[in-house]
Amino acid sequence: MSIQKPSIPKGTRDFGPAVVARRNYIFGIIRRTFEKFGYAPLETPTLENLSVLTGKYGDEGDQLLFKVLNSGDFLKDVTADDLQNDDGRATRRVLPKLAEKGLRYDLTVPFARYVVMNRGTLVFPFKRYQIQPVWRADRPQRGRYREFYQCDADVVGTDSLLCEAEIVLMMCEVLDTLNKEAKSEDQKLKYTIKINHRDALRGIFFAAAENRSKESDFFVVLDKLDKIGTEGVKQELKERGFSNNGFQWLTYLLRTDDGNRKMTSEERMIYVNAMFKEIMSDPNAEPVGSKGIKQLQEVFNILRGFDFKQFQNLEFDPTLARGLSYYTGCIFEIKINNVNMGSVSGGGRYDNLTGAFGLPGVSGVGFSFGVDRLYDCLEELNLFPEGAAATTRCLIANFDAAAMTAMLPVLRDLRAAGIASELYPEPAKLAKQFKYADGKGIAYVLLQGPEELALNTFKLKDLRTGQEQTLTLPEVVATLG
RNA sequence: GUAGAUAUAGCUCAGCUGGUUAGAGCGUCGGAUUGUGAUUCCGAAGGUCGUGGGUUCGAGCCCCAUUAUUUACCCCA
Numbered sequence: 001m002s003i004q005k006p007s008i009p010k011g012t013r014d015f016g017p018a019v020v021a022r023r024n025y026i027f028g029i030i031r032r033t034f035e036k037f038g039y040a041p042l043e044t045p046t047l048e049n050l051s052v053l054t055g056k057y058g059d060e061g062d063q064l065l066f067k068v069l070n071s072g073d074f075l076k077d078v079t080a081d082d083l084q085n086d087d088g089r090a091t092r093r094v095l096p097k098l099a100e101k102g103l104r105y106d107l108t109v110p111f112a113r114y115v116v117m118n119r120g121t122l123v124f125p126f127k128r129y130q131i132q133p134v135w136r137a138d139r140p141q142r143g144r145y146r147e148f149y150q151c152d153a154d155v156v157g158t159d160s161l162l163c164e165a166e167i168v169l170m171m172c173e174v175l176d177t178l179n180k181e182a183k184s185e186d187q188k189l190k191y192t193i194k195i196n197h198r199d200a201l202r203g204i205f206f207a208a209a210e211n212r213s214k215e216s217d218f219f220v221v222l223d224k225l226d227k228i229g230t231e232g233v234k235q236e237l238k239e240r241g242f243s244n245n246g247f248q249w250l251t252y253l254l255r256t257d258d259g260n261r262k263m264t265s266e267e268r269m270i271y272v273n274a275m276f277k278e279i280m281s282d283p284n285a286e287p288v289g290s291k292g293i294k295q296l297q298e299v300f301n302i303l304r305g306f307d308f309k310q311f312q313n314l315e316f317d318p319t320l321a322r323g324l325s326y327y328t329g330c331i332f333e334i335k336i337n338n339v340n341m342g343s344v345s346g347g348g349r350y351d352n353l354t355g356a357f358g359l360p361g362v363s364g365v366g367f368s369f370g371v372d373r374l375y376d377c378l379e380e381l382n383l384f385p386e387g388a389a390a391t392t393r394c395l396i397a398n399f400d401a402a403a404m405t406a407m408l409p410v411l412r413d414l415r416a417a418g419i420a421s422e423l424y425p426e427p428a429k430l431a432k433q434f435k436y437a438d439g440k441g442i443a444y445v446l447l448q449g450p451e452e453l454a455l456n457t458f459k460l461k462d463l464r465t466g467q468e469q470t471l472t473l474p475e476v477v478a479t480l481g
Numbered sequence: 482g483u484a485g486a487u488a489u490a491g492c493u494c495a496g497c498u499g500g501u502u503a504g505a506g507c508g509u510c511g512g513a514u515u516g517u518g519a520u521u522c523c524g525a526a527g528g529u530c531g532u533g534g535g536u537u538c539g540a541g542c543c544c545c546a547u548u549a550u551u552u553a554c555c556c557c558a
Contacts, residue, residue: 061556081517138557141551322557429515436518437520439519
């Protein structure tokens with residue numbers, strides 16, 4: 001057998017001990033926040049039946065699904081006719097016969113499936129959080145992986161806007177907690193929570209687009225406003241077959257200042273709402289758009305009731321669209337302004353996700369943190385706490401076989417006191433043992449050689465300061481504990 | 482799916498208009514009177530220059546192909 005260079009699939013990563021420790025630090029903050037807001041944990045299988053996944057994420061999404069080949073003779077149901085590709089549909093025809101399972105693409109759809117399957121036993125409104133990896137057969141690039149973790153919190157069974165407001169609170173709490181480690185303002189995550197409403201978007205759509213069949217196309221282009229500008233948006237809309245009529249309204253609807261200064265989010269809501277009333281070209285624009293604005297204003301009101309202090313981090317953005325087609329109400333996204341990275345979190349309300357599984361009329365709302373992107377942001381800002389990588393706190397040096405035996409009860413006592421400890425597993429030069437401790441980031445080395453043994457004491461060295469102390473065992477425990 | 486960039490030691494990268502035996506830093510290992518890391522000093526190991534072909538007296542360097550990685554677009558956490 002020839003030697004092969006080992007490799008891992010593109011877009012996947014190994015996580016070494018230091019990285020896992022820092023990822024766990026992020027997971028911990030998110031988990032504690034979710035639990036504090038009353039969400040309970042849920043886990044679902046890595047594999048879902050493809051019938052559950054397909055059709056939920058749009059055509060693009062279907063293409064990005066990882067399909068799992070059936071076990072055994074996976075060709076047994078494929079006929080020669082199936083493979084005839086004159087119509088270009090052979091793949092579509094054959095696929096369901098080759099693969100009936102796929103890797104989960106997000107956590108929201110499996111959650112919806114779970115809710116439908118367990119509707120009889122769940123207590124509604126049902127609040128769950130879920131922290132698991134998802135897979136997308138995307139092309140990897142900066143901040144984009146084929147395997148990454150999502151941290152979802154969703155509630156189904158209520159359409160109360162309290163949930164939307166609490167999503168904003170949870171987003172702030174997680175990011176503010178991460179920012180507590182910052183030693184300077186520059187290290188902090190400068191974030192903007194963008195919020196919009198699908199109906200506000202549709203109001204704009206009715207106002208500015210004549211072609212009614214391409215709603216999602218319109219949103220995709222509109223979402224790019226901050227990248228390509230108002231004129232760019234108009235240009236691209238034209239390229240995608242939208243007519244010029246109505247584009248004039250875009251200029252008004254997308255204004256961000258009142259002529260003198262930038263509007264606040266709430267001023268902008270009032271302004272956009274007033275515009276909806278004025279646009280008479282399509283009477284649908286006003287009722288639909290105003291309904292969305294009204295809900296957004298209510299979310300802001302609830303937040304004010306909470307004594308929410310961070311409205312400068314919460315921005316009403318009428319162009320925010322988000323790709324996932326199942327959103328129907330409020331939509332959210334978090335952008336980190338001082339790191340070049342796609343959104344680290346997103347979410348929204350979906351009125352009929354469970355409908356696809358035969359349970360209509362259940363409204364849900366939720367959001368998700370992308371831990372891997374958050375990690376990359378923290379890394380770039382150097383925002384991880386120092387201790388996050390350490391595992392062992394104290395290494396006991398190993399002088400020789402006899403001393404090793406004598407150190408076993410010491411090791412046991414340290415661990416019993418809750419101190420993460422290890423004994424170097426073989427007698428070796430002290431230099432080597434110290435090097436090991438240093439390389440692993442261990443804070444203390446405990447020594448008992450012949451000299452200390454004679455006095456029944458220990459020498460404890462702090463590797464960060466280089467200082468040594470001669471102590472009795474209870475004193476060692478007290479120092480490390 | 483579209484477009485670009487890169488590929489040289491375990492890692493990060495130099496390597497001039499093509500010219501003898503391929504370079505550095507970090508890391509690893511060994512040593513500086515056998516009980517001390519990170520810091521200092523000395524030394525050593527480690528590369529068929531991604532792969533295959535071509536041009537040339539001569540290719541790490543130029544050309545073609547191929548694979549891998551990566552960035553941007555699309556879309557997204």
